[in-house]
Amino acid sequence: MTVYNFSAGPAVMPKPVIDQIQREMPSFNDSGMSILEISHRSTLFENVLNDAKQNIKDLMHVPDNYHILFCQGGGTGQFAAVPLNLANHREKIAFLDSGHWNKKAYQEAEQLGYGIDIIKDDGQLPYPSDNFDENLYDYLHVTINNTIEGSTYHPNHLPNVKDIPLVGDMSSNFMAESYDVNDFGLIFAGAQKNLAPAGLTIVIVRDDLIDPAKHIPTILNYEAYAKKNSMFNTPPVFPIYAAKLTTQWLLDNGGIAEMEKRDIQKSSMLYDYLDQSSLFHNNVKKDERSYTNIVFTTNDDDLDAQFVDFAAEHDLISLKGHRSIGGLRASLYNAMPVEGVEKLIDVLTKFEQTRG
16 A cells, blocks of 8 residues: 655655665664664764765755754744844844745744834735835745745745845755855755754754854754754754754655756645636746745645545545645645655545546
8 A cells, every 4th residue: 555645844855865865864874773872972973964064055055154054943043043143233123924934934033132124915925025124124034836826936036135144944955946045144954844854943044144143042052062063952853863864865866957847847836736627726826936845725625634535545645735724735845756646636636536
């Protein structure tokens, strides 16, 4: 039986990676110890961490003046870490209010005492206006891919800021599209959506933004991570190991450019079906549609719930939309094969024919 997991996170991982973890679990690198029990101070793990870092650098073409950090606390932890590290001059931050997770980010910054300005645009993704004064802010925060709402700032539609850093929460389309790291002062991504199991957060931060201010709690201080190669305390060993395997899988399969091509193919298949369906609907503007998180609905809560059950009977799981907006959602991360999307479209068609 093949089960296709459309969860937004923790999410599907590449089958070759799962198979390799299974093979290596009893004795990692012929050490006689599992990856679950090796010391983070051992050469065995130091090699894993450095390989994972190099793979990320190679895949994303990370310039030499950026640090790659392996943190804990998820994206939510970075909602506090980013302002504590970056908003130490003007102590004011601009946020593009694109959805649920951006709201969480500015609420956290406000709770920490920072000044915030929220840029809204009803009905579409917001952008800074022509009279946006960059001199007022330490940085502009943008949620690159809105996991819940199904919208994305694609690489050719990023906000244009020059005099302040652009901070990108890239949690749900990390390594799914070809972004230029140079466009950002900082990128962060929770790994559990498109890279590794929960417990790891990747931070890519420009050197000049690492502030040696001493008031930052050490667990959130980028300087501490950079100085100690992300090992000032015990890092999340297993998720870093899994990230190393996944990034190697990406390199072996054509890198991010190839993943983007596949993700466009998979999402286009599903969007094409939804656009012609008389029962299921996607309401996101076409040029803002996410490649990784496709939201849709029948506009009837009971019928949506019936489809979730119908899909589960056909071995398609985790298609229920986020509790904040309801509806349905299919997450098509890098590890989701085309066959999974084909089966989803087949099941959607059968449901529409029998219940529509």
